[in-house]
Amino acid sequence: MLEIQRIRQEKDAIIAGLAKRNIDATSTLDAIIATDQNWRAAKTNLDQLAAELNQIAREIGELFKKGLQNDASALKAKSSELKTKEVQLKEEVAQHEEALQKLLYTLPNVPHEAVVQGRDAQDNQTTHEAGHIPQFNFDALPHWDLAKKYKLIDFELGVKVTGAGFPFYRGKGAKLQRALIQFFLDEAIAAGYEEFISPHMVNEASGYGTGQLPDKEGQMYYVTEDDLYLIPTAEVPLTNIYRDVILPDGNFSIKMCGYTPCFRREAGSYGKDVRGLNRLHQFDKVEIVRVEHPDNTAKALDEMIAHVQNLLEKLELPYRILRLCGGDMGFASAMTYDFEVYSAAQEKWLEVSSVSRFDTFQSNRLKLRFKDDKKTMLCHTLNGSALALPRILASLLENHQTADGIRIPKALQSYTGFSIID
RNA sequence: GGUGGGAUGGGUGAGAGGCUGAAACCAACAGUUUGCUAAACUGUCGUACGGGUAACUGUACCGCGGGUUCGAAUCCCGCUCCCACCGCCA
Secondary structure, eight states: OOOHHHHHHOHHHHHHHHHTTTOOOHHHHHHHHHHHHHHHHHHHHHHHHHHHHHHHHHHHHHHHHHTOHHHHHHHHHHHHHHHHHHHHHHHHHHHHHHHHHHHHHHOOOOOOTTOOOOSSGGGOEEEEEESOOOOOSSOOOOHHHHHHHTTOEEHHHHHHHTOTTOOEEOTHHHHHHHHHHHHHHHHHHHTTOEEEOOOSEEOHHHHHHTTOTTTTGGGSOEETTTTEEEOSSTHHHHHHTTTTOEESSSOOEEEEEEEEEEEOOOTTOOGGGGSTTSSOSEEEEEEEEEEEOGGGHHHHHHHHHHHHHHHHHHTTOOEEEEEOOGGGSOTTOSEEEEEEEEETTTTEEEEEEEEEEEEHHHHHHHTOEEEETTEEEEOEEEEEEEEEHHHHHHHHHHHSEETTEEEOOHHHHHHHSOSEEO
């Protein structure tokens, strides 16, 4: 959520920024500013009226003490008269406030100045490309066939027990999955991230804190009985640790990581995009989350990119890094880098990680601040997948397949305990 | 699930209709002094929003939401959460 103070001061810059998302925010911003003015006017009236009422109440108290009941009664009459006015004003203030809130929720984050204008994925800029794309001298299989051939994943069993999008991993497939989680966590810890094992369900306040609610309500599984949401990513519990927190000074850099299963309803998805591991309702992910001083955000983002890059290199996967254009960025992001791994068998790039800086967009909702001398300022938040398992598993299977089986990258062998799946 | 107790500022904890945005103590911060890895003393010490260039000032907030009253941290109702014991159970 954008800060209202910022909208008051930098309206034109915000319009220019949102234009990069192909959004013309002029009318929304005008409405916001008008609503804000109405709200402030009503609020000022209300405050003055309340002050008057407080004053009268105090006087009545004095009169009672002196035993001047009659004078007190006269004031009481006046007070109840003002009281009706107060009720009306309160309602008016509440209405403006609600309208303002609704408008603010509709505005996505303003892209960072380095982000280019663009419509969709076509306009993303490739900033880095590395690794080599394997050439197969045999019939390369997509991962769903490999998974079946080597008995690594059983999709049908998942359908039977739960439903589509909830696969079973088995045998070496399960071990590989566990090895990847361990590997990712160890790497994150080595890079200075503190590991958390978090709850897998969160309350409503946390859903609002990171912005899943109210806009993406349908994306989360909801447990009605207890009013809890299954987490769509570890970002939600980890970031919400810092909801309603004021850090004591500006000298901080918080780095957290955590492995969790992630639950996503993915309502509306269908077709070949959801084949195999490409899109699941439950998947595993190691997430890295940072809370930073605004001065340190750019550096933190670079570190996170380098971290993910390092992972992909150790897994020996051909990848590229894209800086998303305005039109392709998520709602809350100010700047996002996507990591894609090439799948030689599917002959396409698969998104395996997304690293973003949110600047104050999340912290404004979270009320995550720090004390800077006298002032209280909003922190910056960042997060990234490091990494999401299913598509990494898919890329590993597809890119490292040989005629004799699937080769396990060196860095992973001490975790799996085997060097080939055959 | 049952019974009982509780929820106040960074912490402990007073408060029981107007003098309470809230005592006291601890912690923290600033200063004075004596001096030396310390003590004593003094001061500062919640958040949000509005108004004001500012000093400052107004309003709201004592778990949350309602109600009673001229006036609520204090009384009433509903809810949530926490703690203890019991029950059930990994």
